[in-house]
Amino acid sequence: MRADRHLSAAELDAFGHELDALRQRTLAELGEADARYIRRIRAAVRFCCWSGRGLLMLGWFPPTWLLGTLLLGLGKILENMELGHNVMHGQYDWMNDPEFAGRSYEWDIAGPSDFWRHTHNHVHHTWTNVLGMDDDVGYGVVRLFPEQRWKPFYRWQPLWVTIQALLFQYSVAIQHLRLDKVYKGKLSKAEVRPLIKQFNAKVLRQWGKDYLFFPLLALLIGANALAVLAGNAVANLIRNLWTFTVIFCGHFTEQAAVFSKESVVGESRGHWYLRQLRGSSNLNGGPLFHILTGNLSHQIEHHLFPDLPARRYAAMAVEVREIAERYGQVYNHGSLWRQFRTVLRRIWIYRRPPVEAVPVGA
């Protein structure tokens, strides 16, 4: 599927040095423009969310209800992807601004930021696509690669994936609770209890805001509470479907590679870079599309340089692609539809158990 050239240790070192140099060049350029950009993104988030919530107060009147719902959904997408996800990576820590501090930012989604900082920033980004170490590979409910051991449960995975897509924010949120380990008895209830408490508190706040406070506010001012409730629910759904689509296109496309636990023992910097490149896939599109995906359309660059401001990825991608080609590595990219289709195909194909090689004449 991938026709990558094997790199010798010396080549890997040189490959790593070239990417390190690109990183240093970009770091040196960070400044005013990046700070202005992330503040504008936040202003856009506020505009979308607040105007969307305002329009929903006008009830079921289709033009305002639809626009209000779309704006609220768009606001949540921008907040989760381009603002929250990127800020929580510490991409803007260099600004020293407490409002954009990666360690303390809390995003507008069911999962607590602390959970995400562990499962995503630490586990997923360190062990990208390493089977048994990166839980993002299928999130425990989907088999996407032939290397994953088949279980009967996977037969119905198109259904599980659909449910996961609809409830994506909760799927991401519970990942950190490791309910599978609790179920198998590897993790005690006492160990999970504080996490569940934190989880419940965050979900309660999110529900309280979207499904209680704003509908009640509508009742108070004589607006239609049901229209507000429905608008919030649909906005959350839009966000769930969009983030699911973008995120599944990040590492599970046709040409994405997975790795064994053994292959990463004593991994060098160059090797880590190489694994990020091989395990990630990009989406082609215009500037607005990139912003809506939180620049995860530049998944390769994001995985090579997770702590650099995402708005820099587009420019870096040109150089990364050139470096990848020079080292004979596939630079996995394609349109959203083309890439997503290959993900869907994986979900469909690998629901079945691997075909046993039947000896001829047996």
Place this chain on the structure above:
Amino acid sequence: MTLIPFAWVRACSRLLGPLRRLVAHGWLRESDVDVVLKLLHPALRLNRVFARVTQRQWVADDMLELTLQANGNWRGAQPGQHLQLYLERDGVRLSRSYSLTAVQANGRVQIAIKHQAGGRVSPYLLQHLAVGDVLELGPVQGELSWPETPDAVLLLAAGSGITPLLGLLRAALAQGFSAPITLLHYVREQGQRAFAGELQALQAQYSNLQVRWSLTAVTAEAGELTGRFTAEHLRSVTALPQCRVLACGPAGFVAQVQQWWQHAQVPGALQVEAFTPPAFNAVEGLRAVRLGFARSHQQMQADNQRSLLELAEAQGLQPAHGCRQGICASCTCTLLSGTVRDMRSGALFSEPGQPIRLCVSAPHADLEIDL
């Protein structure tokens, strides 16, 4: 934009209590509240301390005194302390420490800023900061305090070390301190005698106050001393009975004063404060260690002499930081494994998950930090 007068900003603060509780419990995001408050008045915030510049006055050729009026979140300070002042330059929020030269009721404070050639903050503040501008203030710190005994007081200042001592002196005189006070200020040249006019006026008003200058870069005029700090200077200005000494200035100056104090055996007590971080005792020989940055996936060959912040920057990382002196905790980071040495105390820390301050921690043994 200003929709309400500044006088209301301080009064508003108490009304914001319910919002503060919502923010504290995660129901509201502080920055979303602040963006609205900022529209009412640029200095109005939920929790953060912002202040308006109400006056600027040159007190030396290279020193400006600012009078700041803080918003209602200001929790007060003592004379002799210093505060962090934030300024955004090129997208980065920089912070610097400045001593309080006066602390008044109602959140009115004065700080003095000395021009640091080549600095990123002070030249901008001196040249561009105007009356009416709004700045963010950070935590107040510092241990210098006026002695509580009725003994004579000797104040030794070098350069901008005059600022906290002046804050203490103004407050003590205003409260009627009557024992003899001697202030000896070391400056490079005539024009740097900060607050000279005010000090001379105070000297005329209070008979127990004596102020002397020593010029270190040019020949002194009548009545002034020449050169850096020596014991002879002290003998010429004061009889040195039982006395309390307060010294403030660059690390080298403070070290000299401490040395003198140990030899002179003057009965009393010595308090010091140094601006630049003291040269850390390199008790241990240079040793190479492996330093890992977990989040940035970088490894480096480090040494045990430089701070983690310097090492990280040498590696091309840009960790969040503030004062670089172990004061503001902006650079706090989690130690994942290994051992660090607190460069100020020499204490070793090896608890995984422990927050450490990068700017004052040096590697002790191979380690990994969450950066």
